[in-house]
Structures are given as structure tokens and as C-alpha cells.
Amino acid sequence: MAYKILAINWRDIKNPNAGGAEVNFQEIFKRLVDRGHEVTLLCSRHERRFPEEEHIDGIRVVRRGNRNTFNFTVPGVYRREFRNEPFDIVLDDLNKIPFYTPLYVRHPLFVMVHHLHGTSIYGDTFLPAALYVHFMEKIIPLFYRGVPFVAVSESTKAELVKMGLRDEDIEIIHNGVDHDAYTPDESMRSAAPLVVCVTRLKKYKGVHLLLQAMEDVKREIPGVKLVVAGRGDYEPKLHELTHRLNLNGCVEFAGFLGTSQKVDLYRRAHVVVNPSAKEGWGLTVVEANACGTPVVAAEVPGLKESVIRGETGLLYPHSDIKALSTSILSLLKDERLRNRFGARSLELAKEFTWQKATDSIEAFMEQVVHGWGGAKS
Incomplete structure (x- = not known):
């Protein structure tokens, strides 16, 4: 059963600041494309030499806004460009400042979380910015309670539960490794x-x-x-x-x-x-x-x-x-x-493969779509 998927993340895989969250997304969702799913990624614009839209590994990448204010850009772009498109499911790839998608997304929705900054942000940036990021994380349960979550580790799930999300709403799906590329010698x-x-x-x-x-x-x-x-x-x-x-x-x-x-x-x-x-x-x-x-x-x-x-x-x-x-x-x-x-x-x-992670995400999305009452016939 192929789905039309919209994903929202701060960065795409070509972004100079791309990290593990972007690798995770690219490895899993390019495999979903290979399985017949249609994937669009909405992310922030970075270097001007990259176009506003392109396809990477079969994923349509749409770049809007900028790295500093992208979270404020997303709601307007969603309403103008994507709200009326027939997406089957939306992924909120929560990495850094949340998008608070439950306030405006009307498609079936799930969230993927790698880690929260918590108090570690205070050692990484100046105080006003750290206070802003920490506050935006603290109020996540007010807007996301009841939304299905994927966490990449037991530690991340424990953090989410501690802050007020329900244990039963969070599934752990580990990252994988490309064993064709990463081999010993x-x-x-x-x-x-x-x-x-x-x-x-x-x-x-x-x-x-x-x-x-x-x-x-x-x-x-x-x-x-x-x-x-x-x-x-x-x-x-x-x-x-x-x-x-x-x-x-x-x-x-x-x-x-x-x-x-x-x-x-x-x-x-x-x-x-x-x-x-x-x-x-x-x-x-x-x-x-x-x-x-x-x-x-x-x-x-x-x-x-x-x-x-x-x-x-x-x-x-x-x-x-x-x-x-x-x-x-x-x-x-x-x-x-x-x-x-x-x-x-x-x-x-060898226990961690992108194939296994993709299987798990695909099955999780099907549960979300069916649970939303929007299963495809």
C-alpha cells in the first residue's frame, strides 16, 4: 500500500549542518521511495547555490525560509502549498525547535525524535537563544500529547515520557547502518x-x-x-x-x-x-x-x-x-x-540495518493512517 508522504525537517541531506537526523531520514525514506511511496521533504533554505526544489534519491526536496526562522515559515507554507494536496500522512521530524504541527496539520500525523537538547543547550549558545530553545522543548506535551511518536532510543523515549507524553504513544525504532558501505578492512x-x-x-x-x-x-x-x-x-x-x-x-x-x-x-x-x-x-x-x-x-x-x-x-x-x-x-x-x-x-x-528500520517505519505509518481513520482502499 503506497502512501503520499510529507516530511518536515529543518535540514536536508545536502545541508552543510546535516547530521544523524538527516542521515536517518534519507536512508529510510529513499528506501520507501524504492518501495513505491511518494515522499516530499519541506526544509529550510541554506546555501543559495542549491535550488528551491530538487529531487534527491527520488525524494522531492522543497526548500523555503531560512535556518533561523524556519519554524515560523512552516505553518504558512503548509497552508499555501500542501494543505490541499492529498497526502496520506505527515512526518514532523522534531529536531531542534518544534514546528507544533498538531495546531495546523490536518493530515494523519506522526513525530520522529532523535534527542532533546534539554539543559545541554545552555553550554552551546548564548543565554537568550538557549532559554528560547529550552522553553520551546518544555511545552511540547501541551501541543503533541496523543500524537504518535517514534524515538530512536530508549533514552529519548524516557525523556519524552518524563516531560509528559504517554508511554503508549511512543515506539522505539533504532537507526540502521549501510552494511554495503561500512565494512572492515x-x-x-x-x-x-x-x-x-x-x-x-x-x-x-x-x-x-x-x-x-x-x-x-x-x-x-x-x-x-x-x-x-x-x-x-x-x-x-x-x-x-x-x-x-x-x-x-x-x-x-x-x-x-x-x-x-x-x-x-x-x-x-x-x-x-x-x-x-x-x-x-x-x-x-x-x-x-x-x-x-x-x-x-x-x-x-x-x-x-x-x-x-x-x-x-x-x-x-x-x-x-x-x-x-x-x-x-x-x-x-x-x-x-x-x-x-x-x-x-x-x-x-549487524543487528542494525536500514532495511529493518524502513520496515518498522512503514508498518508504523500504516498503523497511524488506519488509526486516523484514513486508511487507503
Whole structure:
């Protein structure tokens, strides 16, 4: 049963700030297109070189408004351009500031949530903006109670329930991994000790904490290298910190990497680190695992589910620089431990596929449409 689907997200996959939420959407919904569904994505306009409308992997991408005020743009665009179109279902991909779609969307509706910023936003932006984002998240239950939700992890579901949404309205559907692309190749493993971090360069992602930990790591292993892949508005501060810590010869900022470049980096790494204050689940963790590389991660919501302590990697208390450096050193110095974690990582990564995630989203949408009373004949 093919559906006509409208999705609303702040960003599309070509947006320079695209992250795990956008990868999740693209991987699942391009597969839904392959199954005969028709998908339109409404998102914000970013660089002017990208057109207002185009098709990406069969998904019609409609760009309107801008990155700062897109949430105010959406209601008017929906009413003018989409309200009278025969969509079977609408996805509110809740990532950052909510769109409050239940106030104006008249099609069957569901929401997908990766993670909420909560109080972590206060460390990532100036106070007025942080207060605004935090308040907009806090009032989600006032407008979304009773709407079907998909959460990508148990941690995210627990957050939603704690803030006032009903447990029975939330289904957990994990992210997947493209196992055709993310595969191991031990012949590519770096001869020199290599630490890798793949993330958006935002303050809450914690790369500054990793840089501080690398001081200790470098003292014990002078030949160690750190490659940081990703872009973001915190990058200038990270360059300054690298210089201040005298790590210029140790740290490389690789910028945004395509899939094949990212796979090569995971394969070369001895350990991948995710020092974020919060994640929805930890897509880069499982990508690294699928390449046979163990992970050191902060013990925070999302990451403490995607990393299995003592099996696929190590967890440490967030912001504990000494514990982070100790965890990295323990893996760099112990090849047998790395190999054991790497083998177990490969096993567990196989449980997460985009095919499985697509199956689950497709079944969930059918429940929503039928529950709405709008099932197609």
C-alpha cells in the first residue's frame, strides 16, 4: 500500500549542518521511495547555490525560509502549498525547535525524535537563544500529547515520557547502518596510533574535551594522531584550543567527509571517540563498529545504549578529562583488547540495518493512517 508522504525537517541531506537526523531520514525514506511511496521533504533554505526544489534519491526536496526562522515559515507554507494536496500522512521530524504541527496539520500525523537538547543547550549558545530553545522543548506535551511518536532510543523515549507524553504513544525504532558501505578492512589500519572523532563541531559535542584529553595521550604516546571530521560553528574555537595546547602537529581537522572517506577513516582508526554531552542514539558509534573499530564514548543518554561497556568499547563520565584519556590509552596500548572489542562490534552492528528500520517505519505509518481513520482502499 503506497502512501503520499510529507516530511518536515529543518535540514536536508545536502545541508552543510546535516547530521544523524538527516542521515536517518534519507536512508529510510529513499528506501520507501524504492518501495513505491511518494515522499516530499519541506526544509529550510541554506546555501543559495542549491535550488528551491530538487529531487534527491527520488525524494522531492522543497526548500523555503531560512535556518533561523524556519519554524515560523512552516505553518504558512503548509497552508499555501500542501494543505490541499492529498497526502496520506505527515512526518514532523522534531529536531531542534518544534514546528507544533498538531495546531495546523490536518493530515494523519506522526513525530520522529532523535534527542532533546534539554539543559545541554545552555553550554552551546548564548543565554537568550538557549532559554528560547529550552522553553520551546518544555511545552511540547501541551501541543503533541496523543500524537504518535517514534524515538530512536530508549533514552529519548524516557525523556519524552518524563516531560509528559504517554508511554503508549511512543515506539522505539533504532537507526540502521549501510552494511554495503561500512565494512572492515584490517589492511587499512594505521601503522601509527590513530584516534578519530566524527561529529558536527558544536560545543555540546565535546570535541574541546577530547583535545584536552589528547594532551595526556600525547605525553604517553608521542606519535599519536587525532583526526576530527566534521564542520560547525565551534570549529574556530577548537583551532584556537589546539594551538594553545600545542597539539598542532598531533591534530588534523578533516572537514566534512563523504561516505567513502568516512569509511576509510573508520578503518584506519585504532579507536573512535564520541565525547558528546547528549546523543539520540549514536549513529557514528555503530558506523565505526560496522568497520570493526571500537569506541570510547561519554556515558550519556543515547551513547550508553549504542556502546556496550566492555564489549564494543568503553564508557567514561562526561567531562572527566582524565577518565577519557585513560580510556583512550587503554585501547591504544592493548591490541588484544582492541581486537576483542572490534570483533564484538562487528557482530552487534549487524543487528542494525536500514532495511529493518524502513520496515518498522512503514508498518508504523500504516498503523497511524488506519488509526486516523484514513486508511487507503
